[in-house]
Amino acid sequence: MSIGEFAFLERLRALATHPAARGLEDDAAVIGDMVLTHDSIAEGIHYLSDDPPASVGWKLVAVNLSDLAAKGAEPIAALMSVTIGGDGEWEERFLSGVAAACEAYHLPLVGGDTIALPAGSPRVLGLTAIGRGGTNIPSRGGGRPGNRLWLVGVLGDAATGLATLRHDPKAEGPLVEAYRRPVPQLAAGRALATAATAMMDVSDGLLLDLQRMCNASRCGARVDLSALPLSRGFIAERGNSRTSRLSAATGGDDYALLAALPEDFDPAVSLSLPSRTIIAPIGSLVPGSSISLFDEKGEVPIPERLGYEHHRA
Amino acid sequence: MSIGEFAFLERLRALATHPAARGLEDDAAVIGDMVLTHDSIAEGIHYLSDDPPASVGWKLVAVNLSDLAAKGAEPIAALMSVTIGGDGEWEERFLSGVAAACEAYHLPLVGGDTIALPAGSPRVLGLTAIGRGGTNIPSRGGGRPGNRLWLVGVLGDAATGLATLRHDPKAEGPLVEAYRRPVPQLAAGRALATAATAMMDVSDGLLLDLQRMCNASRCGARVDLSALPLSRGFIAERGNSRTSRLSAATGGDDYALLAALPEDFDPAVSLSLPSRTIIAPIGSLVPGSSISLFDEKGEVPIPERLGYEHHRA
Structure with missing residues (x-):
């Protein structure tokens, strides 16, 4: 900028x-x-x-x-x-x-x-x-330490589709479609809004958008990299390594939803989500102001670039 | 286009x-x-x-x-x-x-x-x-033959200011201000909306915008060119001839209001308009589909160009 x-x-x-x-x-x-x-x-x-x-x-x-x-x-x-x-x-x-x-x-x-x-x-x-809006219109700023973070949708497909197109403008397939035809999570959003303390869409990269939620909510977050939902197409293209998961967490254009919910609240049980909704708990809000990452092998260093800045007002 | x-x-x-x-x-x-x-x-x-x-x-x-x-x-x-x-x-x-x-x-x-x-x-x-909106939100299409046409604001100032600026980009004065800083007629609009059968703003030239109101209302209009409200600044610059009045009626950028009101309704008497509102009856809606013009000397031929098309959707 x-x-x-x-x-x-x-x-x-x-x-x-x-x-x-x-x-x-x-x-x-x-x-x-x-x-x-x-x-x-x-x-x-x-x-x-x-x-x-x-x-x-x-x-x-x-x-x-x-x-x-x-x-x-x-x-x-x-x-x-x-x-x-x-x-x-x-x-x-x-x-x-x-x-x-x-x-x-x-x-x-x-x-x-x-x-x-x-x-x-x-x-x-x-x-x-x-x-x-419904009875509760969550902002980005209502999250509290202890809230679980839930993600609706998958990460990394669109950014991988875009990278593919940059090499081959004629490329096709589900990853290219994910980049070109994002699907807004309207029904899941309506259901989650009834219980979310904070919610936002993930459009510029999970880590960058989560940092914005943390800033607005005045807390930090801890994210389980191995819990991030990836598509089969993404894994076929990029693999399932820590590096590929980090690229999915920073890629942008996902138009997934990120919701903070009370710790003991399981949306998959308590809410009527559309039947094919992909939803996963990916971490928690914590005291502090920074994001930390871990996976099954332990702590994961935070990448330098958290996402893609579109310069939105 | x-x-x-x-x-x-x-x-x-x-x-x-x-x-x-x-x-x-x-x-x-x-x-x-x-x-x-x-x-x-x-x-x-x-x-x-x-x-x-x-x-x-x-x-x-x-x-x-x-x-x-x-x-x-x-x-x-x-x-x-x-x-x-x-x-x-x-x-x-x-x-x-x-x-x-x-x-x-x-x-x-x-x-x-x-x-x-x-x-x-x-x-x-x-x-x-x-x-x-208030209890009545007038469209362009509710006008009926017999309705009087009322204009709020003055015509021609902005177009004259623009023409002046095209010759001299450093020009100043009230006509240039009219072009650069149009004043939305919010208070008059709120008052008129309670009684108007049709209303619109005049932004692309009175005759062009009136033609749009006529088309939407499925009627024609008859306009008294000598009744059009002109500012002293406009008259000082352009004079008060039929030609100058036609230029005021087709100039654009006026951001005046045009309202159709029942024939016997006098807004200056029946509505509480802001005290400095310039409002004038300028003609009537009539049966048919076309606009005719007249002034104290008789019928006035309709100019070829009714206004300025901004290509709005």
């Missing part, structure tokens, strides 16, 4: 003093029972310029729904902002992906804006998603 | 079938009593690249609040999406304008997104504004 960006974000935080803003440090803003989020994605930063346009459309919707999932909110509506240049063919295919995701998650597209930019300008695609 | 853009907007409309979307043909989406709008502005399209950054920030907030004003909504919160490139100095000054507008209109900034783009990319600045 440049000094300019850093200063800008500091100024922005100083401006966003309303409690609903949650210090701009949550996945979403909360006003009454309304949950609001806006994420933009840009060509070359959040997606590859030769990604299929339909998958870019899907992703724009899915990453915003993932923020709603992290607050246990039911999607109500979305507004989309799209820059458009060239002959419109890319945009038409992009829109088919937006439509598919909106249909899959019952999200009405109710408004927005289209701007014609000079051809060659990087596309900027934004979506505001509005949802309705 | 290119064929590509046109096709894209058609596809977008086909996708936005939820009643809250109002066919993407209103200033805002309406869900229950929530009013939602998202407008983006881009460098070189909605503002000049040498406009003062603080005025760009003000404008981004004001144009979205103008959409809320058109629905009679009280601002609740905003989410902002900003691209950032370079050293951050522009952005810091931009943010001071955002802050000034948010403070002036009691609009809490509660979230959003920041994307670092390569230096030199055109800036894209977006805001989602959320408001709460």
